[in-house]
Amino acid sequence: MKYLKYAVAAVGLAAGVAQADGRLETVTERGKLLCSGHNGSFLGFAEVDDKGNWKGMDIDLCKGLAASVFGESDGHLEIVPISWAQRWPALQSGDLDVVIKLSGWTQSRDTELNLAFSNPYFVGAFHVMAHAELGAESVADLDGGSICVSAGTSTERVLAAYLEKQKIDAEVLVFEKADEVRAAYFSQRCDGLILFAPPLAATRATSDAPEAHVILPDVLGLEPEAIVVPEGDPKWLDVQNWMLSSLWFAEINGITQANVDEIRANPPSAQVGKFLGTTPGYGERLGLSDDWAYNLIKEVGNYGEIFDRNIAEPYALPRGMNELYTNGGVFYPLTVD
Amino acid sequence: MAKTYQNPNIIKRLRADYFSNRTDTTLTLIFGACAAWALWNLISWGLLNAVWSAEDRDLCAHGSGGACWAVIDARWRLIMFGLYPYEEQWRSGIACVVMVLIVGLSCVPWFWNAKRISALWLTGFGIFYVLMRGGYFGLTPVFEQNWGGLSLTLFIFATVSLIGMPMAIVFALLRRSELPWISNTMGVIIDTIRSLPLLSIMFTFAIVLPFVLPSWMIGDKLYRVIFGYALFFACYQAEILRGGMQALPAGQEEAAKALGMSYWHRIGYIVLPQAFRNALPPTINQFVITFKETSLVVIIGFFEILASGNAAFGNSEWNFAHVEVYAFVALIYFVFVFALSRYGAYLERRMAVAER
Numbered sequence: 237m238k239y240l241k242y243a244v245a246a247v248g249l250a251a252g253v254a255q256a257d258g259r260l261e262t263v264t265e266r267g268k269l270l271c272s273g274h275n276g277s278f279l280g281f282a283e284v285d286d287k288g289n290w291k292g293m294d295i296d297l298c299k300g301l302a303a304s305v306f307g308e309s310d311g312h313l314e315i316v317p318i319s320w321a322q323r324w325p326a327l328q329s330g331d332l333d334v335v336i337k338l339s340g341w342t343q344s345r346d347t348e349l350n351l352a353f354s355n356p357y358f359v360g361a362f363h364v365m366a367h368a369e370l371g372a373e374s375v376a377d378l379d380g381g382s383i384c385v386s387a388g389t390s391t392e393r394v395l396a397a398y399l400e401k402q403k404i405d406a407e408v409l410v411f412e413k414a415d416e417v418r419a420a421y422f423s424q425r426c427d428g429l430i431l432f433a434p435p436l437a438a439t440r441a442t443s444d445a446p447e448a449h450v451i452l453p454d455v456l457g458l459e460p461e462a463i464v465v466p467e468g469d470p471k472w473l474d475v476q477n478w479m480l481s482s483l484w485f486a487e488i489n490g491i492t493q494a495n496v497d498e499i500r501a502n503p504p505s506a507q508v509g510k511f512l513g514t515t516p517g518y519g520e521r522l523g524l525s526d527d528w529a530y531n532l533i534k535e536v537g538n539y540g541e542i543f544d545r546n547i548a549e550p551y552a553l554p555r556g557m558n559e560l561y562t563n564g565g566v567f568y569p570l571t572v573d
Numbered sequence: 574m575a576k577t578y579q580n581p582n583i584i585k586r587l588r589a590d591y592f593s594n595r596t597d598t599t600l601t602l603i604f605g606a607c608a609a610w611a612l613w614n615l616i617s618w619g620l621l622n623a624v625w626s627a628e629d630r631d632l633c634a635h636g637s638g639g640a641c642w643a644v645i646d647a648r649w650r651l652i653m654f655g656l657y658p659y660e661e662q663w664r665s666g667i668a669c670v671v672m673v674l675i676v677g678l679s680c681v682p683w684f685w686n687a688k689r690i691s692a693l694w695l696t697g698f699g700i701f702y703v704l705m706r707g708g709y710f711g712l713t714p715v716f717e718q719n720w721g722g723l724s725l726t727l728f729i730f731a732t733v734s735l736i737g738m739p740m741a742i743v744f745a746l747l748r749r750s751e752l753p754w755i756s757n758t759m760g761v762i763i764d765t766i767r768s769l770p771l772l773s774i775m776f777t778f779a780i781v782l783p784f785v786l787p788s789w790m791i792g793d794k795l796y797r798v799i800f801g802y803a804l805f806f807a808c809y810q811a812e813i814l815r816g817g818m819q820a821l822p823a824g825q826e827e828a829a830k831a832l833g834m835s836y837w838h839r840i841g842y843i844v845l846p847q848a849f850r851n852a853l854p855p856t857i858n859q860f861v862i863t864f865k866e867t868s869l870v871v872i873i874g875f876f877e878i879l880a881s882g883n884a885a886f887g888n889s890e891w892n893f894a895h896v897e898v899y900a901f902v903a904l905i906y907f908v909f910v911f912a913l914s915r916y917g918a919y920l921e922r923r924m925a926v927a928e929r
Contacts, residue, residue, distance in 0.1 A: 275871050275889025284884040286650055287659040288721075313756045316718055317656065318874035325780040326874075331794070415895050442892040572861035 259465065259472040260523055263305060263333050267309075271298035271317040272323055272337040279438040280547045281338050290315045293546040294336045297357065297463070301334065303535035304479050304528045324349055327466055331482055334476065340390070350467040354476040356460035357539075359557050359566055362394045363436050364452045365421075366428045375404060375454045381427035382407040386417045395430050395458035427552040430456065437553035444453045446552075478570070482529045485511060485569035486538035488560055493537035500530055511572050518572065539567070585888035619900075630890065644894035645901050647884040652901065655721015655876035655884075661713065665724045668704040671697055672727045680916055682923075694735065701728070705859055717795040720878030721903065729799060729867045729877065734860065741810035745848075746840065748815055766808040772869055774801045779873040798870060802863075810859055817852030850924050857917030861910050878902055 263269050273290055274282040281294040295315065302309035318326055326332045327419070328350070336481045338360070339345075341353045364383060366372045367432055375398070385392050387410045399406055407459035409426050411417040418439055431439065440449050486492070491499050496512070503509030510518050513527030520526060536542055539560075547553050559565025590600040622639025624632050626646055633641035645652070653669075654662045675697030684690050705724060708714040720728065747759040766774070778801030783791050791797070820843065829839045849856070871880040882902040886895045 274884075275874045275876065276883030279887060279889070279892065283888040284651060284656065284881075285888070286647060286651060288654065288656045288662075289659075290656075314718075316874070317721075317876050317880070319872050321872065322780065322874050329780065329783045331783075438889060438892055442889065444893075 259333055259469050260305070262330075268312055268314050268401040269298070269305060269309075270314050270331065270333045270394045271319045272293075272326075272332050272335045274286075274337070275317050275319045278435075280289060280434045280551055280553075291546070293358070294338060294540055296542045296546060297336045298334075298565065300483070300532050300536040300542075301336075301476070303531045304475065304524060307525065307528075307531050309535055313316065313464070323464075324351065327464065328492055333465075334472075336459050337464075339464050340459040341462045344422055345464075352467045352469070352473050354463040354465070354473060355480055356462045357480050358461040360459045360461055361433045361556070362391055362430060362456040362458075363433050364428045364430045364454065364456065365436055365440055365449050366452060368448050368450050370427055372427070372450070372452060375399075375406075375428070375452055375456070376402060378406050378428050379404050380406065382409055382425075383428040384409045384411060384417050384426040385430050386410070386414055390457075390459065391430055391432065398454075398456040403541070406461070411531055428452075431461075433556075434551060434553055435522050435549055438551040441550075441552045471523060475524065478522055479532060480539075481570040482511070482532055483536075483539035483542065484567050485572060486529070486533050487540045488562065488569055491533055491538060493533060493535075493541060496530060496533045507572050511548050519559060593902050633894070640900075641894045641897050644891045644897050645884060648891065648898075649901075651722070652878065652881050652885045652898065653722045653724075655725060655878075655881040656719045657721055657724070658713075658715060658719065661707070661715060664704045664707070664712065664715075665720075665722070668701045669727060671700050671704070671722045672724075672731055675850075676731070698731070698735070717793050720795070722881045723878050725875060726864075726867050726877045729795075729802070729870060730864050732799045733803045733863060735808035736800070737810060739864075740803060740807035741814060742845070744807055745814040745818065746809035748811060749818060763808045763811055766805060767812070771802070771805055771866060772872060774805050775869060775873055777801065795875070798873060798875075802867075806859070806863055810856065813852045813855045813859060814848055816855070817848035817850070820851045821847055844865075853917065853920055853924065857914060857920075859874070861913055864910060864913065865906065878905065 246426070277283045278292070278294075280292060281288060281297075282292045285291055294324075298315060299309040299313060302313035306312035316326070316332055318332065318337070320337075323332070323335045323337055324345075327335050340360075341356060345351050346353060364375050364378070366378060370377070370381070372378055376573050385395050385408060392408075392410065394407060398404075399408070406428070407426075409420065409465070411420055412455065414435070417431075420426060422443065429436070429439070436451060440446050440451060443449060463480070465472050465476060485495075489504075489511075491508070491512075499508065499530065500512040500514060503512060503514055504514070509515050512530045512533075513519065513525070516526045518526055519528045522528075525531075537545070540555075543555060543558060548555060555563075555565065557565050559564065561568045592598045617639065619640050624630075624639065624641050624643045627643045628687060630641075630643050633639075633643055645687070650659070654665045657665045665902075675693055678693055679690055680685055684693055703709050703712070705720060705728070706715060706717070744759060744763060747755055748763065750756045757885070775798050778797045779794050782797055825843055825847075826839055829843050836844075867877060868879045870877055871883075876884070879902060882898045886892060886898045891898075
């Protein structure tokens with residue numbers, strides 16, 4: 237993996253020199269946004285429906301971005317199927333304009349790979365699920381038991397660190413693939429199963445008997461997930477950050493996909509009016525049209541709606557710390573002035 | 574060792590083969606019971622307790638005890654056609670049939686001369702490409718990155734074989750050139766590529782090449798990967814062919830030379846036909862491997878049949894049904910690979926007739 241990292245970094249440098257024009261201009265000229273999909277599917281974030289259309293939280297953000305730039309995503313968005321390993325090279329080579337693919341903000345990616353990260357849009361926690369019949373109420377109760385984990389992921393590291401810190405003596409069983417880990421847990425080979433929260437909730441919700449499994453409240457580790465663009469293009473990064481901020485701004489001000497027209501016709505405050513483009517300024521500074529935030533909300537709704545539609549409803553995953561700060565979460569909009 | 578029977582009575586034969594003494598009987602009973610148990614479980618899981626209709630999804634999510642084929646019922650179009658636009662999927666379907674048809678037809682001996690086989694493949698491939706890509710005859714264009722499922726797998730396999738085979742012949746001929754600098758250079762190239770993993774070659778062609786090549790040479794990612802894969806195929810196949818050529822007695826070529834036949838005649842009429850016959854079993858093997866390894870392109874983000882299978886069980890509704898989807902994909906692979914190897918066996922029998 238190491239050599240790949242350096243290769244990608246070198247390629248990134250070369251590409252940085254080659255691309256003098258900003259990505260926003262490139263995208264506008266092309267008339268299409270190239271956004272990351274998945275090779276297969278990733279529960280809740282990038283799935284494919286019966287008709288071969290993409291859906292999911294990451295996909296909705298891609299749609300939102302396309303709508304922000306072009307007014308609507310239809311005909312202006314290309315979801316490029318891409319694997320985890322390939323997303324950074326593809327971003328640097330211009331096969332992708334932006335990576336919205338549940339990617340954690342890590343120091344090595346930020347520095348060595350020449351990537352730039354937006355504000356996180358999702359905070360993923362690692363949780364442990366246990367068989368309900370064990371009566372465990374926290375990970376500490378699994379002392380002396382066993383926990384299944386998949387190999388080579390950050391999950392394995394997080395689990396080891398947590399067990400060491402809490403002095404919990406549990407046997408760690410490592411499996412290669414996500415399917416195998418789940419199968420091992422469900423066939424009672426281990427007492428607990430550690431996974432990233434969204435797939436963990438999905439695993440529980442779709443199991444034979446969801447009530448036979450409990451997700452323990454311990455947060456073993458956190459990973460902030462952000463939108464990734466190439467380094468050295470501050471305007472393009474600004475667009476990402478303001479798009480995310482707009483989704484939270486809309487939520488905190490009660491603007492939804494359904495009532496956005498109404499609110500735009502009768503803005504309750506000058507700030508909201510400016511946000512929805514009734515008075516100029518909000519878009520122009522970013523190089524977008526002034527009503528871009530209106531188009532964004534019209535297309536995908538506010539952050540809460542995106543979360544509920546893709547994560548909360550299908551997988552019964554509570555929003556937890558992904559709530560707005562007003563509800564005890566970690567997200568907040570930037571100031572619209 | 575084959576036994577001969579005076580009286581081919583089935584009971585006697587069974588007794589002689591499986592129950593002739595105490596050890597045999599015990600072993601037969603033990604393994605027979607194991608096999609019956611496995612078979613029974615398989616049947617009761619896959620057929621008797623299985624859920625077949627997509628409408629019964631809740632039944633199989635909460636334990637019918639059998640296979641949940643409902644997932645295939647609901648998602649088969651996704652598995653077969655990937656991200657291909659839903660309304661246009663009939664095109665992808667016909668394209669698959671066309672591809673299977675030309676592969677089938679090229680197995681018919683009538684097509685076995687250079688003109689007929691190339692005419693067949695050019696027409697068939699043209700139809701396949703126009704159907705898939707569109708842009709002509711009022712078909713809406715569908716770009717390569719939206720291709721997927723079985724048609725993409727078939728397309729990659731067919732193109733790799735089609736480009737790779739002529740390349741392999743050229744490589745093999747260069748490799749046995751009488752000029753040492755040609756044969757040695759070719760030897761180094763072949764061995765270098767053979768010592769690299771296929772995955773790294775695909776990765777290089779898909780990702781690194783765009784930074785090195787001038788922009789007019791880059792082309793679509795799909796074609797770069799296919800070219801890299803064809804190169805890899807050609808290097809292996811070239812060595813297989815060279816083996817086939819070396820098995821020929823040197824006297825044949827010398828005799829041809831003495832008769833005044835030109836190089837191309839010697840190669841075309843004497844060396845290659847016999848080399849192919851000698852190398853047939855490993856060649857079929859190589860095709861089978863190539864077909865199965867098309868699934869590696871999933872790593873570079875193509876939506877071939879394994880990836881679309883993954884997508885098929887990757888949502889909140891069907892998340893639990895990965896075994897059934899993998900079984901279905903395995904069945905598709907099996908149909909193709911088994912047909913391929915049966916055809917290889919037929920060819921070997923046919924050629925053995927020629928030798929007698």
